[in-house]
Amino acid sequence: MESAEQDVLPFWIFILNSPAIMDGWHETEIRVRYAETDKMGIVHHANYLIWFEAGRSDLCRAKGFSYKEMEENDNALMVVAESYVRYKSPAYYEDVLSVRTRVAEIRSRSIRFIYEIVRPTDEVLLAEGETLHLVTDTSKRVRQIPDSYKELLTVDDRDMAQAFPANQAPS
DSSP: OOOHHHHOOOHHHHHTTSTTOOSSOEEEEEEOOGGGBOTTSBBOTTHHHHHHHHHHHHHHHHTTOOHHHHHHHHOOEEEEEEEEEEEOSOOBTTOEEEEEEEEEEEOSSEEEEEEEEEETTTTEEEEEEEEEEEEEOTTOOBOOOOHHHHHHHHSOHHHHHHOOOTTOOOO
């Protein structure tokens, strides 16, 4: 008989079959700083959420916008409503890590990001997780995600790289 823990899967596992899933991961390189470790030289667990934020911010910039632009231009703030981290293996001082981030789900008023943190030197998965963000206005009222950001977040980077500029045929 299997344990109950093996029967419980993270919510994002079920989202991966959703049509709004991006195939590719955005990667952000992080080097573990001394201040991020404990007395044993192991990364403190809270840093993984900070690294998730770094990966998420980099993904948004790679897609063509920043949090600051969303706030200033469209009165749209991405508020963290849920976060989840599963720790698999420790990271240590001076490790170079890859934070892999992708959009798992976009709904009318929320966005779910999923993450993997990997040590590329040995390809060990150190942590995986997700964050759910509600979009609010500056008065903290939940609002719809502006269509322009939905479009930017759902464009597959591979499609963008292969696409021709508007009104230009292949030569």
